[in-house]
Amino acid sequence: MTNSIHHYDVAIIGGGPAGQAAALVLDQNGARIAVIDEQQRPGGQILRQPPQEFAMAQSMKGKSYTSLKSQLRAFEALNRCDWIGGKSVIGIDRSGGTVDLTLASGDGITQVSANRLLIASGCYDLPIPIPGWTLPGAMGAGGLQALVKAQAVVPDGRVLLAGTHPLMLIVATQVIAAGGTVAEVAFDQRQSFLARLLIKGAGTALRNFGLMLDAASAWATLRRAGVPVTFGQRLSVIEGLNRVSSARIGKRTVHCDAVGLCYGFLPQSDLPRLAGLSVRWAQPTGGWAAEHDGWMRSSVSQIFVAGETSGVAGAPAALLEGQIAGAGIALDLGLIPMDEAEAIRRDAARKQIRVSRFAALLDRIADPTSALTALRDANTILCRCEDVTIGAVETALIQDSDPNSVKLVTRCGMGTCQGRGCEHMLLRLAAHKRGVGPNELRGFTSRFPVRPTRIGDLIG
Amino acid sequence: MLVEQASTGSGASGQNAGSLHFQIERRFLERKGGLGLEGEQTATLSRIAIDDWSTLEDRLGVSLHVHMNGGLMVAENADQVAILKAKADRERAMGLSVETIDGAEARRRAPYLSEGIVAANFMAAEGHADTRKIAPAFATAATAAGAEIQIRTRLTKLEWQGASFRAEIIGSEGAFTVGAKKVLVAAGVWSARIAAMANLHLPLFPVGLTMSASERTPHFLPHLVQHVAQRLSMKQTEAGNILIGGGWPSRLHRVDGIFDLSRPAELIIQSLRNNLSVATKTVPRVADLNLIRTWTGVTAVTPDQLPIAGEFPTMPGLFCAAGGSAFTLGPTFARLVADQMLERERDEADRLLAVASPARFDSLNGFMGR
Ligand SMILES: Cc1cc2nc3c(=O)[nH]c(=O)nc-3n(C[C@H](O)[C@H](O)[C@H](O)COP(=O)(O)OP(=O)(O)OC[C@H]3O[C@@H](n4cnc5c(N)ncnc54)[C@H](O)[C@@H]3O)c2cc1C
Ligand SMILES: Cc1cc2nc3c(=O)[nH]c(=O)nc-3n(C[C@H](O)[C@H](O)[C@H](O)COP(=O)(O)OP(=O)(O)OC[C@H]3O[C@@H](n4cnc5c(N)ncnc54)[C@H](O)[C@@H]3O)c2cc1C
Numbered sequence: 001m002t003n004s005i006h007h008y009d010v011a012i013i014g015g016g017p018a019g020q021a022a023a024l025v026l027d028q029n030g031a032r033i034a035v036i037d038e039q040q041r042p043g044g045q046i047l048r049q050p051p052q053e054f055a056m057a058q059s060m061k062g063k064s065y066t067s068l069k070s071q072l073r074a075f076e077a078l079n080r081c082d083w084i085g086g087k088s089v090i091g092i093d094r095s096g097g098t099v100d101l102t103l104a105s106g107d108g109i110t111q112v113s114a115n116r117l118l119i120a121s122g123c124y125d126l127p128i129p130i131p132g133w134t135l136p137g138a139m140g141a142g143g144l145q146a147l148v149k150a151q152a153v154v155p156d157g158r159v160l161l162a163g164t165h166p167l168m169l170i171v172a173t174q175v176i177a178a179g180g181t182v183a184e185v186a187f188d189q190r191q192s193f194l195a196r197l198l199i200k201g202a203g204t205a206l207r208n209f210g211l212m213l214d215a216a217s218a219w220a221t222l223r224r225a226g227v228p229v230t231f232g233q234r235l236s237v238i239e240g241l242n243r244v245s246s247a248r249i250g251k252r253t254v255h256c257d258a259v260g261l262c263y264g265f266l267p268q269s270d271l272p273r274l275a276g277l278s279v280r281w282a283q284p285t286g287g288w289a290a291e292h293d294g295w296m297r298s299s300v301s302q303i304f305v306a307g308e309t310s311g312v313a314g315a316p317a318a319l320l321e322g323q324i325a326g327a328g329i330a331l332d333l334g335l336i337p338m339d340e341a342e343a344i345r346r347d348a349a350r351k352q353i354r355v356s357r358f359a360a361l362l363d364r365i366a367d368p369t370s371a372l373t374a375l376r377d378a379n380t381i382l383c384r385c386e387d388v389t390i391g392a393v394e395t396a397l398i399q400d401s402d403p404n405s406v407k408l409v410t411r412c413g414m415g416t417c418q419g420r421g422c423e424h425m426l427l428r429l430a431a432h433k434r435g436v437g438p439n440e441l442r443g444f445t446s447r448f449p450v451r452p453t454r455i456g457d458l459i460g
Numbered sequence: 461m462l463v464e465q466a467s468t469g470s471g472a473s474g475q476n477a478g479s480l481h482f483q484i485e486r487r488f489l490e491r492k493g494g495l496g497l498e499g500e501q502t503a504t505l506s507r508i509a510i511d512d513w514s515t516l517e518d519r520l521g522v523s524l525h526v527h528m529n530g531g532l533m534v535a536e537n538a539d540q541v542a543i544l545k546a547k548a549d550r551e552r553a554m555g556l557s558v559e560t561i562d563g564a565e566a567r568r569r570a571p572y573l574s575e576g577i578v579a580a581n582f583m584a585a586e587g588h589a590d591t592r593k594i595a596p597a598f599a600t601a602a603t604a605a606g607a608e609i610q611i612r613t614r615l616t617k618l619e620w621q622g623a624s625f626r627a628e629i630i631g632s633e634g635a636f637t638v639g640a641k642k643v644l645v646a647a648g649v650w651s652a653r654i655a656a657m658a659n660l661h662l663p664l665f666p667v668g669l670t671m672s673a674s675e676r677t678p679h680f681l682p683h684l685v686q687h688v689a690q691r692l693s694m695k696q697t698e699a700g701n702i703l704i705g706g707g708w709p710s711r712l713h714r715v716d717g718i719f720d721l722s723r724p725a726e727l728i729i730q731s732l733r734n735n736l737s738v739a740t741k742t743v744p745r746v747a748d749l750n751l752i753r754t755w756t757g758v759t760a761v762t763p764d765q766l767p768i769a770g771e772f773p774t775m776p777g778l779f780c781a782a783g784g785s786a787f788t789l790g791p792t793f794a795r796l797v798a799d800q801m802l803e804r805e806r807d808e809a810d811r812l813l814a815v816a817s818p819a820r821f822d823s824l825n826g827f828m829g830r
Contacts, residue, residue, distance in 0.1 A: 093729055095711065102729065276723075386699070399596065400611060405467035408474050408592045411699065416675055416752045447753045448727050452675060456747030459737040 005111045008034045008082070010329055011101055013089050013271065014120035016044015017068055017315045018307025018322035020075040022118050025326025025344060027078050029335040034082040034112055036089055036103060038451075039150075044307075045122050045142065046315045047072050048149040068315055084112070090449035092117070092275040092303075099302050104449065108457045116302050116329045119272055119290070120322060123265035123308035126285050126368060127421045128163075129390060131380045132238025132247070133261065141262035145171045154180035157257025160247055162186040162235035165366040168262035169218040172227060182227045183256045186249045188371050190232035197365050234371065235259075263368035265312045266424060272309060273446035276300055281439035282311050284367040286424040288443060295328030295345070296321055304329055313359035320348040320355060372428060383422040385415020393429060401434045403427055403441055416452050419444045461638060462607060463629055465614035469595030471648045475757030476787045477671055477705040478591040479684050479693050480513055480526075482506040483533055483558060483583050484547055485785065486688060487707060488765060501815040502766065502789070503554035508812065509792040510585045516791060520601045524593045525698040531586025531684035532570055534577045534742060540689045541579045547688075548581050558583045572680055574744050586684045588695040588703075591787065598794075618643065618657040620775060620829075625658075642801050644779045646794075649721060649760040651768075651782040660775060661824040664760040664768065664783050668710035668725030670732055671757060674749040676700030681743065690738045694746075702746055708735040710756035725756040769793045769816040771800060774829040780818055 010026055012019045015037035026033050035042070041049040047068055075081075084103070087110065091102035099117040103110045125140025132138060141161055147153045148171075159175050160183045161168040172182045187194070222229055233250025238259050240246065246255045266287030269279055278299035279288035289311035296304045306325040307318035327344035330336045378391030388410045396406040403426050406412060412426055413419030419426075427438040434441075449458075464470075484503065510528075517524050535541045544560050551558045559582050566580040567573050573580075599609055610631055617628035627638045645654045645662075655662035681696040692706035710725040732754050740747040760783045762768060767784030771777075779801055781793040793816070799809035810817075 091727075091729065093727075095726065095728075399600075400467050402467045402470070402612070405470060405596075408467075408469055409596055411592070414753075416750070418753060445724055445755070447755050448729075448732070449751060449754070452750035452752050454747070455674060455736050455749055455751050456740060458751060459733055459740055459747070 005100070005113050006034065006082075007098070008032045008112065008114040009333060010034075010116045010118065011036065011099065011112050011114035012118045012120060013037075013101075014044065014118075014122055014307065014309075015039065015042035015075075015083070015085070016120060016122050016307060016318060017046065017071065018120035018122075018309075018318040018325070019044070019118065020071055021319045021322025022120065022304075022306060022326035022329065023078065023081050024071070024074055025323055026330055026335075027081050029330045031330065031333065031335055032080070034084055034114070036084040036087055036101070036112065038086070038088045040085045042075055042083060042085070043072060044315075044318075045146070048146055068319065071319065088451045089121075089271060090451050090453055092271060094275070094300070094302065102449070104451060104453045104457065109453070116304065116332060118304045118306060118325050118329065119275075119277075119298075119309050120305070120307040120318070120325070121268045121271055121309055123267050123287075123312045124420065125261070126264045126266050126287075126424070128261045128263050128368075128371070129375055129380050129382045129422070129425055130235065130238060130261070131377050132240065132244070134381050134384050135238055135240050135244050136242070137240065137244030137258045138238050139258070139260060141165070141168050141171045141260035142265065144258070144260040145174060148174050148178045148180075152178055154178045155258035157181065158183035158255065159258045159260060160184055160186065160249075160254055160256040161260045161262055162188075162247065162249065163260075163262035163264075164188045164368050164371055165262045165264050166215050166362070168260065169215050169222065169229070171260060171262065173218040173221045176221070176225055176227070182222070182225070184249070184254055185222060185227060185229045186233060186235060186254075187229070187231045188234050189365070194231070194365060197361065234374065235261075236374075263371060264366050265308065267308050267310070267312060269309075270418065270420070270446045270450040272298070272305065273443075274448065274450060275303055277303065277305070281427075281437070284363055284369050285312065286428065286438065294324075295331065295341075296325035297328060297332075313356060314362065317352065317355045317359055320352050323348045372425070375425070382425055383410075383412040383415060383419075385417050385421070386411040386413075388412040388422075390425075390429070393426060397430060397433045401430050403430045403443065404445075406430065407444060413444050418447065418450065461640075462602070462609045463613040463615055463631075464609065464611045467611050468599040468609070469592070471650075472757055472759045473595045473648070473787065473790070474591055475671070475755065476591050476759070477693050477695075477703055478588045478697075478787060479531075479686075479695065480509075480528065480585075480587045480589060480788050481531060481684065481686065481693075481785065482510055482556060482586055482788070483531065483581060483686075484551060486533070486686060486691070489543065489547070489688070502784075503551065503556055504812065505789055505792055505815070507555055509789050512791045512795065513589070513788075514585075520597045522593070522597050522600075524597055525590035526587065527589070527682065528585055528587035529682040530569075530582055530584045531686065532566060532573075532580040532582055533686045533688050534566065534573065534580045535688045536576050536578060538578075544579055544581045544688055551583075556583065557585070570681075570683055570685070572743050572745060573685075574742055576741060581688070588684050589787075590698060594787070594790075615654060615657070618654060620658060620777070625777065642777050642779065644781065644797060644801065646781045648782060648786075649758050651760065651780060655780070658775060658778060659830065660772060660778070660828050661821070662768065662780065662782075662818070663763055663821050663824060665762070666712060666719050666721060666758050667761050668712045669705065669757050669759060670708040670710045670727065670735060670754060671703065671705040672732065672735065672754040673697075673752055674702040674704070674746060675752050677702065677749055680745075685742060687738060687742060691735065692738045692742060694739055694743060701752075702749060704735060704739045704746070706735065706738070708732065712758065721758060725758055727754060727756055764820075767793065767816045768818050768821070769797055770810070770813045770818055772818050772825070772829075773822050774825040784816070
């Protein structure tokens with residue numbers, strides 16, 4: 001472990017739309033900043049950058065990406081801001097008066113210290129413990145998209161996309177654009193349900209023409225490519241011997257070699273919870289979103305949050321929150337007067353109104369609750385790190401419906417991912433058992449290091 | 461009736477290292493006066509605890525992952541070897557079977573040990589058990605034997621009313637009161653607060669500790685490994701994780717000058733780094749394993765480091781079992797205090813628990829108890 005500690009005014013975790021937006025505001029106001037990201041290059045999930053430029057042009061030509069892409073270019077042009085790519089933040093310590101971050105990578109451990117911290121660490125695919133979900137070839141649709149975006153890798157054979165989230169339309173077109181084959185895009189919901197919500201929210205949908213157009217044009221692309229888009233037939237089982245070979249959609253069997261599961265996203269809450277931030281259960285997908293005030297200050301002094309960390313609302317919302325957080329931090333550090341900060345916030349807050357209406361509409365459309373409620377197959381693995389089945393968890397729940405007690409008894413959530421994959425479902429099962437909402441239960445305690453770290457790198 | 465404010469095993473019993481250490485503990489050697497006089501006094505209890513642990517799985521009828529494959533307390537230089545030898549002499553005098561072996565012999569039995577280890581004390585009975593399992597297993601057995609256990613049920617008030625105790629309790633279905641002739645305070649680090657409900661001082665102080673788990677790895681470490689001069693305990697769980705601890709501090713949260721026991725203690729990174737250094741110096745191959753989680757736990761210490769188990773002289777009928785290494789010694793305290801409470805071979809129980817009796821702190825309660 002090296003002992004040279006780099007000091008900054010502000011450290012930003014996450015180089016996605018939120019982190020970039022904050023960095024741009026802060027840089028303009030003279031702050032010394034570091035932006036840290038596990039990915040080598042800036043972009044976050046949505047503009048995950050591939051090594052070759054051509055793949056990027058291919059996969060991201062939608063309307064909704066325009067302003068995100070111009071922000072990314074502006075961010076990459078910053079020359080005072082330190083980009084620390086390819087390193088994971090594994091710990092946050094405030095005991096020394098500053099916010100001290102421990103960073104891990106293949107090259108060992110480094111430390112970064114700052115007066116203020118922004119956590120803009122994004123979200124991840126809602127894990128769905130459906131029978132067969134642990135077979136090689138089954139993955140989150142976001143993960144599938146990440147493969148396509150970052151490595152231009154398309155799974156061999158036929159890809160099935162299934163779930164409740166309209167993002168899978170876009171992922172399907174990206175798979176096709178990258179040379180893959182899509183077997184089907186299967187929505188859980190009935191088409192009439194979608195139509196009703198869309199008509200009710202038509203105004204909102206239209207004002208967010210970027211994303212809606214992307215979805216609409218994606219649908220048209222799929223139709224041209226002869227890809228069936230189905231509604232109201234639920235994915236119930238993924239089948240295969242050593243890897244995925246088919247899936248049951250309603251009463252049909254669909255032959256496929258890969259499945260992208262797309263039911264929504266959970267905020268990455270490991271770092272916020274490690275640092276002791278107040279969080280709330282995020283409806284309807286679950287997971288824990290960090291609470292904040294109007295300047296994106298978290299409940300813990302010196303720490304701000306933005307983007308999906310405060311609740312999953314999509315890239316445009318993340319960008320606006322990043323701007324507000326940037327202004328809030330600049331204000332806190334005395335870098336800008338109140339009226340200037342207020343002007344930035346007002347401008348972003350105005351745009352937030354329509355963006356958040358759209359996010360709320362999307363939440364209603366993509367609500368995974370009924371799909372999740374159907375998942376009660378006792379033999380299906382819930383915790384894939386420790387191989388704990390849903391049945392084992394349900395048995396433990398009879399003794400004691402406290403999630404942490406079930407964790408202790410079954411090892412569910414005790415593995416290398418610290419429960420990122422299973423906590424939401426365990427909480428749902430426990431809440432159901434106790435007849436309360438998951439928000440009334442205490443989730444797992446997030447612990448250092450939030451990513452597995454070589455012991456030899458930590459000593460000294 | 462047993463009331464538990466959270467879940468069985470949610471306190472230190474579910475967070476600890478799970479070491480079954482029967483040698484005089486290193487923390488006793490740290491104190492002035494050297495060779496752990498207090499530790500020596502617990503040797504009698506350790507002897508009984510060895511029997512208790514050897515039969516516990518049979519008595520409870522479940523696997524607790526008890527492994528008593530031996531424990532090594534290692535030394536790296538001549539001074540440390542001298543301590544090992546003196547310690548082993550004392551332990552043998554107390555009837556514990558401990559041998560001092562040289563580095564080569566230690567590596568023959570434990571090939572994973574570093575070349576830097578020059579000697580070790582080996583005790584065949586030492587080992588470890590699975591902390592995840594003990595409390596729930598006891599709870600199941602107690603329920604089967606007719607005890608009523610209420611979880612998520614909290615004691616809020618405790619008063620002696622002349623003929624019996626009156627306890628106010630809040631459970632998930634609301635508040636209720638219970639009368640009892642005898643009460644046992646076995647609330648771990650919270651015990652001092654329960655004693656205070658009864659207007660008694662109980663000198664038990666919270667301390668935050670640090671524990672770490674590696675990723676799973678094929679079994680290679682069958683023993684309990686400790687260090688005579690450094691804070692270290694290592695073992696491998698049934699699942700394959702290496703657990704690393706040994707008494708490195710974490711930081712308790714404080715509110716208005718009072719330790720906040722409702723929040724997990726805060727990790728001290730330097731503490732962890734030191735702990736991992738000692739571990740890799742002792743067992744070099746752990747350096748290449750991934751650390752998957754470091755957690756903090758809170759346990760209770762007393763002014764003389766010894767546990768507190770027995771009846772309060774100032775308030776007959778009120779008993780305590782708390783403090784000390786109560787994973788290793790917990791089942792034994794429980795059995796002996798139960799004997800005391802039931803007046804079952806009471807004299808023998810009193811004799812064995814004399815070293816832990818709350819009577820030694822009676823001077824604190826000269827003004828209390830009414
Ligand atoms: C796989 C995936 C694909 C998605 N695809 C789309 C899409 O096509 N269209 C769409 O509208 N939305 C998509 N989303 C939602 C998308 O995440 C957001 O709309 C947008 O990217 C959010 O921006 P953000 O700045 O909040 O977070 P992100 O863009 O996710 O940026 C967060 C960054 O933080 C980094 N990070 C996280 N934890 C750590 C750590 N401990 N140490 C260091 N770095 C860390 C991550 O590597 C990531 O780059 C996707 C989400 C996921 C998970
Ligand atoms: C990190 C760590 C490592 C350790 N390693 C070892 C080891 O290797 N070997 C060893 O022998 N010992 C070890 N110990 C010590 C050992 O864990 C404890 O001494 C032992 O577990 C204490 O058991 P207990 O039943 O007294 O307390 P606890 O297990 O803490 O139980 C007390 C219970 O009382 C409940 N309670 C509190 N107040 C109330 C109330 N008002 N109403 C109802 N219920 C209440 C709590 O919720 C809690 O569940 C370690 C401790 C820690 C923290």
